[in-house]
Amino acid sequence: MDTLLQARIFDTAEAPAADRLALWLEVVAQTPAPMRVRTAHADNFLARAEFLDLGPMRLVRYRYPSLDGIRTRKLIRRSDADYYVLALTLNGTGITDQDGQRGVCPPGDFTFFDCARPQEASHHADDGQAAASLVALIPYDALPLPHRRLRPLFSSRIPGGEGVGALLAGYLSRIIGHPEQYHAVDAERLGTVGLDLVTTLLGRHLVSEEAIPTEVRRRALLAQVQAYVRQHLGDATLAPGTIAGARHISVRSLHRLFEDEETTVAAYIRDERLARCRRDLADPALSDRSIQVIAARWGFRDKAHFSRVFRAAQGETPQEYRARHLEPARIVNSTASAVNLSRTY
Incomplete structure (x- = not known):
């Protein structure tokens, strides 16, 4: 029987109040981006982390009290720092500073930074609420974009409410929210799709999208088309023409996109509809x-x-x-x- 995908969960609520912050810092120290943390909740740091490995990419959904952090060169030398981080703010306001740039991210927006560079960060929520974020940890060599080209994006605010940003936010949130809906053997493929969407999102904010490999652009476009189809399955008039128009591509290009997947547009629509009917x-x-x-x-x-x-x-x-x-x-x-x-x- 196939093993289902499962997140590893760490919750400080299982420890005495006096030990919670120290335990949290131990867990964070094992990630590529440990920080020195200041918080007004050191006496009772109620926090939770859910870790999910998707091939080369790791997702972490955090919930914690308001805090401020700093990542120094000393901490960088102690950690495996050859990683990028793409962080989606879920609750509260996240602020990051790196390389002289500052990004202020309300809920629903992303920020992006390099673990190998010093950084300051804060994440504060309204009184009585926890701050929350969804983080993708991405090794340098897993992201097919030139490192030097990405520097202008460090600590920038990247909208997550529309276009590829919204698609990526929904995709990552759906996986970390319900990993039991997927099989463990699918983790690598799920991670690949996620990386394609991350690459496309970052590429849109570079000077030119030509930095994005052709195959990555193809797979990202396919993911966007499939998401559009799933959102409109109830529309009996859903057809290649309407799908192509919604994604601003030709019908011929749409058919070619599915040929590479060894299926057709019509077959994909039919199979998705049948899956919902069976459910x-x-x-x-x-x-x-x-x-x-x-x-x-x-x-x-x-x-x-x-x-x-x-x-x-x-x-x-x-x-x-x-x-x-x-x-x-x-x-x-x-x-x-x-x-x-x-x-x-």
């Missing part, structure tokens, strides 16, 4: 919804057409699929009801 048909909470309503929700307006497509893909009708998946749930519920009834008497 809803097997959901006991949706057992009162008709098959036609579920099919229409995901873009299948014609009942007969949906039945034919579903049977061709699954080898059984939608009714048979639903019955096979809901019957075990009915048995469990009936057994539970019988037990509860016997306890009543």
Whole structure:
């Protein structure tokens, strides 16, 4: 059986209040970006970190009290510093200073910095709330952009609310939020897609996108197209023309993009719609919804057409699929009801 992807979690709440800050600093010291920390919450530093390895890229979701930090040359020499950090502010306001540049990042925006250079940072949230961030730790050699070209981006504020920034923010948040939805063997591929989006995001803020390798641009464009398709599956008129127009590319280029994936645009749309239909048909909470309503929700307006497509893909009708998946749930519920009834008497 495949192993599911799983984050490693560290939570200072499991330790006595007096030990929490020291334990937190020990954990942070093992990352490529340890800092000297000042905080008004040293006597009870309630913090949590979730670590998830995705091939060469590591994701960390942090939650901690407001703090200020400084990364000195001495700390740099003690750590494996050949890393970049792309940090997404989730709550509070993050401020970073590096190489004479300052970035002020409200929730939803990114900042980018080099672990091998001195840095000052602060992250403060409103009273009574924790600061939170999502960090991607990226080795130098995993990012196919010239190091010297990236320097103007250090400590800059990079919008995460639109375009590639929004796509990347949603992608990373979805993975770290629900790693159990993925298999461990998928980690490398998930990391590769993430790196492609990071590369594209940074490349958009350089003088020229020509610094981005062609294959990286292709994979990043594919990820954007696939995200658009998933967001519009319920639109029965979804077609190559509308998708290409939304991404400002030609229909021919769109088809060529999917040829490299050994599928077609139409097949991808169909398979994604069928996946959503299978999920809803097997959901006991949706057992009162008709098959036609579920099919229409995901873009299948014609009942007969949906039945034919579903049977061709699954080898059984939608009714048979639903019955096979809901019957075990009915048995469990009936057994539970019988037990509860016997306890009543």
